Amino acid sequence: MLQNIMLIIAYDGTNYCGWQKQKNGITVQELIEKSCQKIFKAKVRVVGSSRTDSGVHADYQVVSIIVETSITIENIPLVFNKTLPHDIVVREAKLVPMEFHPIKDTKYKAYKYCILNSKTRQPKLNNYTYFYHNELDVEVMKQAAKHFLGTHDFRAFCSSKTVTQTTVRTIFEINIESEKNNIISIYVKGDGFLHNMVRIIVGTLVKVGEKKIDKNEIRNIIESKERKKAGPTAPPEGLTLEYVSYE
Amino acid sequence: MLQNIMLIIAYDGTNYCGWQKQKNGITVQELIEKSCQKIFKAKVRVVGSSRTDSGVHADYQVVSIIVETSITIENIPLVFNKTLPHDIVVREAKLVPMEFHPIKDTKYKAYKYCILNSKTRQPKLNNYTYFYHNELDVEVMKQAAKHFLGTHDFRAFCSSKTVTQTTVRTIFEINIESEKNNIISIYVKGDGFLHNMVRIIVGTLVKVGEKKIDKNEIRNIIESKERKKAGPTAPPEGLTLEYVSYE
Numbered sequence: 001m002l003q004n005i006m007l008i009i010a011y012d013g014t015n016y017c018g019w020q021k022q023k024n025g026i027t028v029q030e031l032i033e034k035s036c037q038k039i040f041k042a043k044v045r046v047v048g049s050s051r052t053d054s055g056v057h058a059d060y061q062v063v064s065i066i067v068e069t070s071i072t073i074e075n076i077p078l079v080f081n082k083t084l085p086h087d088i089v090v091r092e093a094k095l096v097p098m099e100f101h102p103i104k105d106t107k108y109k110a111y112k113y114c115i116l117n118s119k120t121r122q123p124k125l126n127n128y129t130y131f132y133h134n135e136l137d138v139e140v141m142k143q144a145a146k147h148f149l150g151t152h153d154f155r156a157f158c159s160s161k162t163v164t165q166t167t168v169r170t171i172f173e174i175n176i177e178s179e180k181n182n183i184i185s186i187y188v189k190g191d192g193f194l195h196n197m198v199r200i201i202v203g204t205l206v207k208v209g210e211k212k213i214d215k216n217e218i219r220n221i222i223e224s225k226e227r228k229k230a231g232p233t234a235p236p237e238g239l240t241l242e243y244v245s246y247e
Numbered sequence: 248m249l250q251n252i253m254l255i256i257a258y259d260g261t262n263y264c265g266w267q268k269q270k271n272g273i274t275v276q277e278l279i280e281k282s283c284q285k286i287f288k289a290k291v292r293v294v295g296s297s298r299t300d301s302g303v304h305a306d307y308q309v310v311s312i313i314v315e316t317s318i319t320i321e322n323i324p325l326v327f328n329k330t331l332p333h334d335i336v337v338r339e340a341k342l343v344p345m346e347f348h349p350i351k352d353t354k355y356k357a358y359k360y361c362i363l364n365s366k367t368r369q370p371k372l373n374n375y376t377y378f379y380h381n382e383l384d385v386e387v388m389k390q391a392a393k394h395f396l397g398t399h400d401f402r403a404f405c406s407s408k409t410v411t412q413t414t415v416r417t418i419f420e421i422n423i424e425s426e427k428n429n430i431i432s433i434y435v436k437g438d439g440f441l442h443n444m445v446r447i448i449v450g451t452l453v454k455v456g457e458k459k460i461d462k463n464e465i466r467n468i469i470e471s472k473e474r475k476k477a478g479p480t481a482p483p484e485g486l487t488l489e490y491v492s493y494e
Binding site for chain 1: 257258259304306324328333334335336337338367368369370371373374375487
């Protein structure tokens with residue numbers, strides 16, 4: 001009997017060309033598919049909630065696979081983790097209704113972006129933070145961030161090649177914190193994100209923190225709907241998919 | 248005029264065969280020497296305070312180089328960091344007396360070891376923690392750790408191939424903490440450490456935490472002076488050289 005199994009997976013994106021299968025390099029989706037082939041002796045379609053880019057990490061990516069298997073649901077993570085490389089981990093598996101779809105049924109997603117704002121690098125953080133040398137004013141960044149809250153057309157905050165039905169998205173929460181060791185973290189929760197949206201929001205907030213963009217300019221940038229008015233796309237290594245909710 | 252320059256360096260040891268130059272692979276010492284060659288146009292002897300092993304990290308390794316240069320001391324880190332790969336960083340440089348020696352003048356050293364004690368890996372921590380699946384009792388480990396304090400012959404806690412004048416060392420401090428995200432950290436401060444000493448202490452404390460070695464057995468293991476009575480050598484990736492003091 002076919003079952004729909006939800007896998008909660010985590011990965012270090014450093015060595016992968018992102019989530020989605022492609023010709024240019026190894027991706028996480030591809031390795032999960034290969035594991036499925038070994039485990040279930042069948043070609044399985046692996047659907048992920050989020051197409052994370054090359055170098056982007058995930059602590060909580062939601063995946064669904066429809067398979068027929070006698071392996072108990074409790075043992076599914078163990079079986080996967082034996083076939084996967086150590087930088088991809090199945091944290092949890094659960095049975096979900098056959099009609100569950102990890103993209104269409106999403107209620108909200110949360111991402112966290114980490115900036116190392118310091119004069120010198122911390123080598124162990126190279127793959128997990130955006131090293132930014134110039135001093136950033138976190139208070140001003142916090143004030144600017146408020147303008148992203150709510151429902152807006154985020155056309156100015158997505159990569160210009162984005163093809164999508166609508167560029168309207170809702171941001172429920174955006175929190176900026178000064179953490180220890182010169183880390184600035186930016187947590188963003190929304191109903192969905194356009195391609196590069198979090199990284200362009202971060203790149204823009206960094207320019208605000210440096211006083212190169214005024215904090216009240218954010219509203220105008222959003223209204224302009226022009227990609228070139230926003231800041232640069234912050235690099236992928238600082239970004240982690242934190243959570244995907246279906247409730 | 249020749250000057251003795253102290254460099255405080257940090258590195259991610261993942262991709263290196265440790266500190267000391269060797270034939271089998273690239274080491275940190277070798278890359279610092281190559282940078283010196285480029286910067287000072289001379290062969291410079293690079294002396295480090297600690298010979299960290301392959302895969303071990305440093306947040307604060309102390310290095311001395313004796314060179315003649317017109318570069319100001321303030322600019323030395325900048326110049327080095329332009330020639331070094333991003334996983335090795337010169338944090339600071341200062342002029343020290345010609346007779347200063349980073350090994351002989353050490354007053355104490357501190358290491359931190361991180362264990363991820365969890366049912367599943369956290370991929371972003373793979374290179375920086377010892378993933379240990381079985382549950383560890385941190386309270387029992389804390390009690391056992393006290394037996395390491397003070398001056399002892401640590402022959403049972405060094406790799407059996409160690410050749411040294413004396414295996415007597417003094418441990419000033421050993422702190423074990425349960426941190427967030429299932430991390431257990433072990434901080435050890437001593438006047439010096441034998442080869443693999445911190446990693447064997449950790450490997451032994453892990454066996455205590457698992458109740459495979461009794462917490463009161465530590466004293467007997469030390470007194471036995473037999474390597475085989477102690478626990479296994481914990482893997483390198485959990486270990487970071489935290490500090491070296493000369494005062």
